[in-house]
Amino acid sequence: MAAVQETIDQVKSIDVTEYKYGFVTDIEMEKPAKGLTEDTVRYISARKNEPAWMLEWRLDAFRRWKTMKEPDWARVNYPPIDYQDIYYYAAPKGAAPQSLDEIDPAILETYKKLGIPLREQEILAGVAPENRVAVDAVFDSVSVVTTFKKELAQAGVIFCSISDAIQERPELVKKYLATVVPVTDNYFATLNCAVFTDGSFVYIPKGVRCPMELSTYFRINEQNTGQFERTLIIAEEGSYVSYLEGCTAPKRDENQLHAAVVELIALDDAEIKYSTVQNWYPGDAEGKGGIYNFVTKRGDCRGRNSKISWTQVETGSAITWKYPSCILRGDGSRGEFYSIAVSNGAQQVDSGTKMIHLGKNTTSKIIAKGIAAGKSDSTYRGMVSAHRKATGARNFTNCDSLLIGDQCGAHTIPYIEAKTATAIFEHEATTSKIGEDQLFYCQQRGLSEEEAVALIVNGFVKEVLQQLPMEFAVEAQKLITISLEGSVG
Amino acid sequence: MLEIRNLVVKIADEDKQILNGLSLTVNDGEVAAIMGPNGSGKSTLSYVIAGKEDYEVLDGEILLDGQNVLEMEADARAAAGIFLAFQYPLEIPGVATMTFLKAAMNAQRRARGEAELLTPDFIKAVNGAADRLGIAKDMLRRPLNVGFSGGEKKRMEILQMALLQPSMCILDETDSGLDIDALRIVADGVNALRDPKRGFLVITHYQRLLDHIVPDTVHVMSKGRIVKSGGKELALELEKNGYAGYADAA
Numbered sequence: 001m002a003a004v005q006e007t008i009d010q011v012k013s014i015d016v017t018e019y020k021y022g023f024v025t026d027i028e029m030e031k032p033a034k035g036l037t038e039d040t041v042r043y044i045s046a047r048k049n050e051p052a053w054m055l056e057w058r059l060d061a062f063r064r065w066k067t068m069k070e071p072d073w074a075r076v077n078y079p080p081i082d083y084q085d086i087y088y089y090a091a092p093k094g095a096a097p098q099s100l101d102e103i104d105p106a107i108l109e110t111y112k113k114l115g116i117p118l119r120e121q122e123i124l125a126g127v128a129p130e131n132r133v134a135v136d137a138v139f140d141s142v143s144v145v146t147t148f149k150k151e152l153a154q155a156g157v158i159f160c161s162i163s164d165a166i167q168e169r170p171e172l173v174k175k176y177l178a179t180v181v182p183v184t185d186n187y188f189a190t191l192n193c194a195v196f197t198d199g200s201f202v203y204i205p206k207g208v209r210c211p212m213e214l215s216t217y218f219r220i221n222e223q224n225t226g227q228f229e230r231t232l233i234i235a236e237e238g239s240y241v242s243y244l245e246g247c248t249a250p251k252r253d254e255n256q257l258h259a260a261v262v263e264l265i266a267l268d269d270a271e272i273k274y275s276t277v278q279n280w281y282p283g284d285a286e287g288k289g290g291i292y293n294f295v296t297k298r299g300d301c302r303g304r305n306s307k308i309s310w311t312q313v314e315t316g317s318a319i320t321w322k323y324p325s326c327i328l329r330g331d332g333s334r335g336e337f338y339s340i341a342v343s344n345g346a347q348q349v350d351s352g353t354k355m356i357h358l359g360k361n362t363t364s365k366i367i368a369k370g371i372a373a374g375k376s377d378s379t380y381r382g383m384v385s386a387h388r389k390a391t392g393a394r395n396f397t398n399c400d401s402l403l404i405g406d407q408c409g410a411h412t413i414p415y416i417e418a419k420t421a422t423a424i425f426e427h428e429a430t431t432s433k434i435g436e437d438q439l440f441y442c443q444q445r446g447l448s449e450e451e452a453v454a455l456i457v458n459g460f461v462k463e464v465l466q467q468l469p470m471e472f473a474v475e476a477q478k479l480i481t482i483s484l485e486g487s488v489g
Numbered sequence: 490m491l492e493i494r495n496l497v498v499k500i501a502d503e504d505k506q507i508l509n510g511l512s513l514t515v516n517d518g519e520v521a522a523i524m525g526p527n528g529s530g531k532s533t534l535s536y537v538i539a540g541k542e543d544y545e546v547l548d549g550e551i552l553l554d555g556q557n558v559l560e561m562e563a564d565a566r567a568a569a570g571i572f573l574a575f576q577y578p579l580e581i582p583g584v585a586t587m588t589f590l591k592a593a594m595n596a597q598r599r600a601r602g603e604a605e606l607l608t609p610d611f612i613k614a615v616n617g618a619a620d621r622l623g624i625a626k627d628m629l630r631r632p633l634n635v636g637f638s639g640g641e642k643k644r645m646e647i648l649q650m651a652l653l654q655p656s657m658c659i660l661d662e663t664d665s666g667l668d669i670d671a672l673r674i675v676a677d678g679v680n681a682l683r684d685p686k687r688g689f690l691v692i693t694h695y696q697r698l699l700d701h702i703v704p705d706t707v708h709v710m711s712k713g714r715i716v717k718s719g720g721k722e723l724a725l726e727l728e729k730n731g732y733a734g735y736a737d738a739a
Contacts, residue, residue: 442581446567455588456581456583
C-alpha cells in the first residue's frame with residue numbers, strides 16, 4: 001500500500017498527463033544523405049575510423065541483407081518501411097569530445113532534463129558508493145560519454161562504447177561479436193550489422209563482481225533518423241554484472257526505426273542481469289508517429305552453471321517486436337525472463353522470449369505481464385524448447401494479461417517443443433479485465449479512480465518490478481502509472 | 490438520515506427514464522425495505538445513490554444528513570458514509586483482499602481528514618470481523634472476489650460494511666444466489682451492525698430476506714416511484730398477493 005500511495009504522489013507531483021520526454025534538442029548534426037547503399041555503410045565505417053575487417057564484415061552483412069525479406073509473422077500492422085527514406089547516421093557536429101567540457105552544453109542539458117546526470121561529481125553528490133551507476137550516453141548515432149570508466153578499470157571492468165571497443169579491444173570484439181546473434185539471424189539483425197552506429201561494450205574479467213550498476217541511456221533526437229545500436233556484454237568465468245538500459249525520443253509525427261542487437265555471453269558460473277526500461281515515444285492516441293522498436297536481444301549461457309536474466313518494462317514505442325532470449329548451452333545454466341509490457345492508445349506489442357535448452361539440467365523461468373489499454377493490442381509470443389540431449393530441462397512459464405477498457409486486445413501464443421522425455425515444462429496463463437464496473441466498485445469503497453487503477457496495476461506487476469534494481473523499480477512503477485493515465489473513463 | 494426528494498433519472502446515453510419522481514426518507518437507526526417487481530428501478534435507485542456514472546439525474550435531490558450528494562464523486566460519497574452492498578460484487582484481480590480492505594479504509598480516512606490505520610489495529614479489526622462472518626483467513630490473502638462462490642462474495646460485502654462503518658447501508662438484492670445457511674450468516678452480519686446512528690435500505694424482490702432482517706418500514710416500488718409505504722406487515726401482504734395490484738398504481 002505504501003508503494004501505491006508513493007506512486008500516486010509521485011505522479012501527482014510531476015503532473016504529467018502525456019509523454020514527458022518529447023522535447024527536441026536543437027543542435028547541429030552531421031548526416032550523410034538519406035538512404036542505404038554500400039556507400040552509406042562505407043561512410044559510417046569511415047566516420048568511426050574502423051579497421052578494414054570491420055568494414056568488410058559490415059559490407060558482407062549489407063549484401064546479405066539485400067537478399068532478405070522483412071518478416072511479417074508478428075501480430076502487428078504498419079505501412080511498408082521505405083529504407084531509402086531514413087538517415088542511417090547522425091552525430092553532433094565537430095570532433096569527438098575528449099572530456100565532458102568539450103561536449104555541446106545542449107546535449108548535457110538534454111540528459112539533465114531526462115534525469116541522467118553525466119558529470120561524475122553531480123552523480124557522486126550524496127550517493128553512497130554501492131549505489132553509484134555508471135552511464136554510457138548514446139545520442140542518436142554516437143556515444144557522447146561514459147562515466148566512471150576509471151573506477152571500473154581499477155576492477156578490470158571494461159565499460160565503453162562499442163566504437164571504442166573496436167578500436168581498443170579488437171581481439172575481444174572479433175572473438176564474441178555475432179556469436180550469439182548470427183549476422184543473418186533475421187532481417188533487422190542483419191540490417192543492424194551493416195549500419196550499427198553505437199552502443200555499449202562491457203567486459204567483466206574472471207571472478208570479478210562489477211562494483212556498480214552499469215547503464216546505457218539511448219536518446220533518439222534527429223528527425224527521420226534510425227537508431228541502430230549494438231551492445232555486447234561478456235561475463236568471464238565466475239563474474240557478475242547488472243546492466244540497465246533506458247530509452248526515450250522526441251514526439252514526432254513520423255515513425256522512426258530503432259533496430260538494435262544486444263548479445264550477452266556468460267561463461268562458467270557467471271551471471272548477467274540485464275534490465276530495460278523502454279520508453280520510446282509511443283505515438284499519439286490515434287497512432288500517428290512513434291518509434292518502431294524492432295530489436296534482437298539474446299543471451300548465451302555458454303558456461304556451466306551460468307545465468308542470464310532479462311527484465312523488461314516496456315511502455316513506449318508505436319510498435320514493439322522484441323524477444324529477449326536465452327540459449328542454455330552450459331550444463332546447469334539458468335535463464336530468466338521477467339516482463340511488463342504496457343500498451344495504451346494505438347500501440348502494438350508483439351513481445352516475449354525464447355528459452356532454448358541445450359545443456360543438461362538447465363532451468364528457465366518466464367514471468368510475462370501484459371497490460372493493454374485504449375485501442376492497443378498486445379501479444380505474448382514465447383518459445384520453450386529442449387534439445388534431445390537437454391535431459392532434466394525444466395521451465396516454468398506464467399503469462400498474465402490485464403485488459404483495461406473494452407477496445408484493446410491481448411493474445412498469448414506459446415510454442416513448446418520438448419525432444420527429451422525428461423523435460424518438465426509448465427505453462428500458466430490468465431486474462432483479466434478492469435472495466436468501468438470494477439472501478440465503480442472500488443470508488444464505492446472510497447478509492448479514487450486513479451487509486452483504483454494504480455492498486456490493480458501494481459498488484460498485477462509486483463512480481464516483475466521486484467526484479468529491477470530498487471531505484472529503477474520506483475521509476476518503472478511511476479512510468480507504468482503515467483502510461484496508463486486517462487486509459488479509463 | 491437519507492432523504493430522496495422527487496428523483497427523476499434516466500440512463501445517460503438513452504432516452505429511457507427509470508425513476509419518475511421518487512421520494513423516500515430513511516431515518517437514522519431505521520431499516521427500510523424496498524420491494525418491487527423486476528424492472529421497477531430498484532437497482533437503479535441504489536446505483537444513483539452510490540454515484541454510478543451511467544445515469545443522468547434530471548430532477549430532484551438526494552441528501553445525506555442534509556448534504557446534497559449528487560454533487561459528489563462516488564468515492565466522496567463513500568467517505569461521507571454511503572455503502573452499497575452489490576448484487577453482483579466485482580472481482581478485483583491481482584489485489585489481495587487484505588490489501589484492498591486496507592486501501593479502502595485508509596482512502597476513506599484520508600478523505601475525512603483522519604489519520605491512517607496502524608497495521609496491528611487493522612489486522613485485529615479484519616480478523617475479528619472475518620471470524621464473526623465465518624470467513625477463512627486464507628480467503629483474505631486471495632484476490633478480492635476472484636474465484637469466490639456467490640455466498641463468499643456476499644459475506645465479503647458484509648465484511649467490508651462492518652469495517653468501513655458507514656452511516657447509510659444499501660443492500661441490493663443481497664439474498665440473491667444465497668442458500669438458506671448463507672442467508673442466515675449474512676443476515677446475522679447485517680443485524681449485528683444495526684445501530685441507532687445507522688440507516689439501512691434493503692432492496693429485495695422476495696419476502697424471505699425480511700424474515701431474517703426485520704424492517705421497520707416497507708416501501709413498494711413500481712415504475713420508478715414509491716407507490717405504497719407501510720410497516721413490516723406490508724411485506725407479508727405482498728408475498729401473499731404478489732405485485733399485480735401495484736403494476737397500475739404508478
